[in-house]
Amino acid sequence: xKTPVILIAGSIGIALLPLTGSVFxxxxxxxxxxxxxxAMSLDLLVGYGGLVSLGHAAFFxxxxxxIALLSPKYEPASFWLTFPLALxxxxxxxxxxxxxxxxxxxxxxxxxTLAFAQMLYxxxxxxxxxxxxxxxxLYARPxxxxxxxxxxxxxxxxxxxxxxxxxxxxxxxxxxTILASPFGHALSAVRVxxxxxxxxxxxxxxxxxxxxVLAGGLAGLAGYLSACQFGFVNPxxxxxxxSAGVLMMLILGGMGRLYGAVVGxxxxxxxxxxxxxxxxxxxxxxxxxxxxxVFIVLIVLLAPSGLTGLAQLAKQPRAAxxx
Amino acid sequence: xxxxxxxxxxxxxxxxxxxxASGLTLIFGILGVLNLAHGSFYMVGxxxxxxxxxxxxxxxxxxxxxxxxxFLLGLLLERxxxxxxxxxxxxxxxxxxxxxxxxxxxxxxVLLGDDVHGVPVPALxxxxxxxxxTLSYPIYRLFISGVCLAIAxxxxxxxxxxxxxxxxxxxSTNREMVQSLGINIGLxxxxxxAVGVTLAGLAGMIAAPVxxxxxxxxNQIIIICFVVAIIGGIGSIKGALVAALMIGxxxxxxxxxxxxxxxxxxxxxxxxxxxxxPQGLFKVA
Numbered sequence: 001x002k003t004p005v006i007l008i009a010g011s012i013g014i015a016l017l018p019l020t021g022s023v024f025x026x027x028x029x030x031x032x033x034x035x036x037x038x039a040m041s042l043d044l045l046v047g048y049g050g051l052v053s054l055g056h057a058a059f060f061x062x063x064x065x066x067i068a069l070l071s072p073k074y075e076p077a078s079f080w081l082t083f084p085l086a087l088x089x090x091x092x093x094x095x096x097x098x099x100x101x102x103x104x105x106x107x108x109x110x111x112x113t114l115a116f117a118q119m120l121y122x123x124x125x126x127x128x129x130x131x132x133x134x135x136x137x138l139y140a141r142p143x144x145x146x147x148x149x150x151x152x153x154x155x156x157x158x159x160x161x162x163x164x165x166x167x168x169x170x171x172x173x174x175x176x177t178i179l180a181s182p183f184g185h186a187l188s189a190v191r192v193x194x195x196x197x198x199x200x201x202x203x204x205x206x207x208x209x210x211x212x213v214l215a216g217g218l219a220g221l222a223g224y225l226s227a228c229q230f231g232f233v234n235p236x237x238x239x240x241x242x243s244a245g246v247l248m249m250l251i252l253g254g255m256g257r258l259y260g261a262v263v264g265x266x267x268x269x270x271x272x273x274x275x276x277x278x279x280x281x282x283x284x285x286x287x288x289x290x291x292x293x294v295f296i297v298l299i300v301l302l303a304p305s306g307l308t309g310l311a312q313l314a315k316q317p318r319a320a321x322x323x
Numbered sequence: 324x325x326x327x328x329x330x331x332x333x334x335x336x337x338x339x340x341x342x343x344a345s346g347l348t349l350i351f352g353i354l355g356v357l358n359l360a361h362g363s364f365y366m367v368g369x370x371x372x373x374x375x376x377x378x379x380x381x382x383x384x385x386x387x388x389x390x391x392x393x394f395l396l397g398l399l400l401e402r403x404x405x406x407x408x409x410x411x412x413x414x415x416x417x418x419x420x421x422x423x424x425x426x427x428x429x430x431x432x433v434l435l436g437d438d439v440h441g442v443p444v445p446a447l448x449x450x451x452x453x454x455x456x457t458l459s460y461p462i463y464r465l466f467i468s469g470v471c472l473a474i475a476x477x478x479x480x481x482x483x484x485x486x487x488x489x490x491x492x493x494x495s496t497n498r499e500m501v502q503s504l505g506i507n508i509g510l511x512x513x514x515x516x517a518v519g520v521t522l523a524g525l526a527g528m529i530a531a532p533v534x535x536x537x538x539x540x541x542n543q544i545i546i547i548c549f550v551v552a553i554i555g556g557i558g559s560i561k562g563a564l565v566a567a568l569m570i571g572x573x574x575x576x577x578x579x580x581x582x583x584x585x586x587x588x589x590x591x592x593x594x595x596x597x598x599x600x601p602q603g604l605f606k607v608a
Contacts, residue, residue: 052414100594103601107357107413107557111549115593118546122586240546243357244421251418287433293425300419301407 007259014165015224018158026161027229032269033168033301034225039249040171041218047246048179049211050191051102054110054243055117056098056219059090061238063220064227065124066090068136076140079154083142083224086315090220098212102205113119113215114240125235135234138227154228164225168262171218175258178214187211247297263307272294324458329575335378335464338471339570342526343544344551344563345478346519351514352558353495356405357413359420362545363427364520368393368527373440373536383447386528393524393601397517405516406509424542442531467529474522491515495558545590547574550589554596556603565604589592 014033018026038060045051071077101112124130141154145164152159168283178184190197190204197204227233234244245268253264274280275288303310347361371392375385382441404423408416444463451459482488494501494508503506527541534540551570555562570589577588 046414053416054417100597104597107351108553108602110357110417110596111414111553111557112593115550115553115590117545119590122590124534125585127583135459241542244418247414248418248421251414283449287429289425290429292434293422293429296422297404297419300415300422301404304411304415 004259006263010262011169011244018161023157026157028269028273030157030161030164030229031226032230032265034210034222035246035249035269036262036265037164037168037171037225038219038222038245039253039265040175040258040304041215041222042246043250043258043261044175044179044211044218045215045257046250047261048184048191049187049208051208051212052110052247053113053212053215054240054247055113055115056215056246057238057240057242058117058215059094059219060223060226060242060246061120061124061233061235062093063087063090063223064233064237065136065223066220067142067224067227068138068233069130071138071140071142074139076143079142079144083221086224087217090223091217094213094216095209098209098216100323102208102212114243117238117243121240123236124238127280131236133235135232138231138233141228141231160229164229167221167225171221172258172262175218179258183207183210196263240322248299249259250306251304252299252306254308257308260306260308267307324455327454328458328460329579330572331460331468332464333572333575334568335468335571336575337568338468338475339526339530340544340547340551340571341564341567342471342474343523344548344555344567345475345560346522347545347548348552348557348560348563349522350516350519351552352560353491354405354409354512356408356516357416357420358405358519359417359545360423360427360540361420361519361523361548362543363424364393364396364523364541365527365530365544366431366539366541367396367427368524369442369531369534369536369540370435370527371524372528372531374435376442382442382528382532385524389528391527392520394517396524397520398513400520401513401516406512409512427541428539432483432538433522439535439537441535444532467533470525470529474525478560480535487511525565547589550593552603554593554603556605559603559605562603562605 001208008053014029015067038056041059042053042056045053045056063086065300066089067077067082070082070085086320097116098111101109101116104112125133130136141160143150144154145151152163154160154163179188186197187207188204190202191206194204197207223237226237249268250261253262254260272288272292275291276285281288299306305313343361343365345356346364350356350358350361368389370384371386371389375388379385379388402424404419408419445459448463448466449461451461452465452474453459456466482491490501490506490511494506494511498508501511547570551563553566554569555564555566569592573588573592574585577585581588600606
């Protein structure tokens with residue numbers, strides 16, 4: 001697989017941004033990169049596995065709640081302990097839900113994933129498990145120590161920024177490797193023709209389940225980072241608006257291309273920032289969801305292959321018209 | 324006695340869910356479109372009931388006016404947007420209708436604000452039937468159940484017994500064949516969509532005096548409707564009725580028995596049904 005130029009240029013840009021010293025942009029970009037990890041994990045399911053999940057926020061939310069619940073009240077938790085644990089919890093949940101949902105196909109899969117995510121939402125919203133509808137505060141960010149010395153100080157925006165950046169690249173290359181492996185090819189083949197894969201002796205359901213668990217774990221990773229960034233979790237991060245938002249990022253960037261998920265996360269969040277900006281729209285900014293809704297409708301109607309799809313279309317204008 | 328009241332409430336809630344879910348399942352079963360924005364039409368109906376009742380002074384005037392408006396809205400949306408979605412991925416349908424939810428919700432906020440409103444129960448139905456010396460049951464809730472049952476019966480009659488019902492059933496199995504037999508399938512689809520939307524609007528209107536009118540009311544109920552459709556088998560109206568009653572009763576009884584977990588109860592019910600029958604109770608072939 002060729003690494004697209006946009007990705008290399010983008011990575012260099014992201015790596016150099018902290019030189020400007022702007023904490024605002026560092027935090028904004030950290031937020032976007034966390035969502036990019038989230039979107040990539042969903043791309044594995046939707047773009048490659050053909051499993052349109054409308055409940056992916058459940059795993060993001062559980063990863064976030066995991067760090068909030070695992071941390072001692074006012075002291076920092078250990079990154080090395082909580083990070084793998086949060087991932088494992090999200091992946092275990094994905095295994096349980098996955099066992100129930102992978103048999104469903106098409107529109108059923110969409111609705112069932114949505115319903116299970118909503119169940120979790122109510123679990124955290126109505127019970128005292130995670131502080132109810134008020135959520136929980138994370139008073140101290142986890143500590144990243146190596147042999148007793150502090151490796152990174154996650155309270156510092158720069159350190160957090162580079163950690164997220166490294167993890168985003170890590171997830172990108174991990175998924176790229178997995179997708180290029182026999183497993184990845186089999187997963188894509190199940191999307192295209194499940195019946196044939198079964199008759200060839202591939203356990204299609206296990207491939208789907210494995211993808212579901214992996215995607216759930218990575219979404220949990222994104223949730224963990226998100227909770228570390230904002231120091232706060234509430235049930236809204238489990239809600240289906242969040243799941244639909246990340247699906248929108250995929251469509252916006254272009255599905256089935258990992259860098260499309262990253263591009264989509266950038267485009268979606270930046271658009272949201274612009275539309276909700278008081279400076280640009282004054283009192284109208286409060287109603288940013290209205291232009292966002294119109295934008296979503298237009299994208300789906302006019303450019304369903306997303307921004308990276310448009311870019312490819314521009315490169316080969318004649319051949320792609322009927323595609 | 325207390326239990327009887329809860330049971331009646333459960334049935335009334337279930338029947339209301341049926342009214343909504345039947346529109347959702349009708350639109351999916353026949354048009355093949357998954358409409359997340361179905362809850363928005365419920366919200367539109369409820370706000371129309373509030374706004375029109377305030378203007379005209381009577382819910383009885385507001386309901387027919389509101390129904391006409393919602394029906395028209397359905398026609399316009401089908402012609403303008405949904406008819407472009409029939410051959411598209413479910414993913415696109417999900418996202419486009421998600422965009423519509425944002426639009427409806429924000430338009431509501433711009434036009435009518437974010438306050439919670441109440442709609443008075445019409446004087447004719449504001450009485451209660453005494454059950455014991457201290458407990459009584461409001462007539463209006465019985466009226467809701469009655470309307471829903473009448474519509475369920477009417478829908479059954481239209482779909483099973485009339486010529487147009489025959490065309491609808493045929494159109495859901497083989498669109499091209501029906502078209503080649505000289506039936507205007509486009510018009511039929513428009514009609515089905517508009518009727519489905521109107522049912523959601525009606526549910527919102529008659530529910531308004533009981534549930535009050537508040538932002539986000541559509542999003543809350545639409546997920547439960549999905550659960551109804553999953554349990555009943557999406558596309559099956561009979562399944563929608565059975566599942567809606569199950570959910571309605573499970574939810575209201577759950578509130579009494581396990582208040583903290585009542586939100587989760589209906590999803591557990593769904594999980595159990597899925598384990599047993601992954602395609603729902605009444606699978607549509």
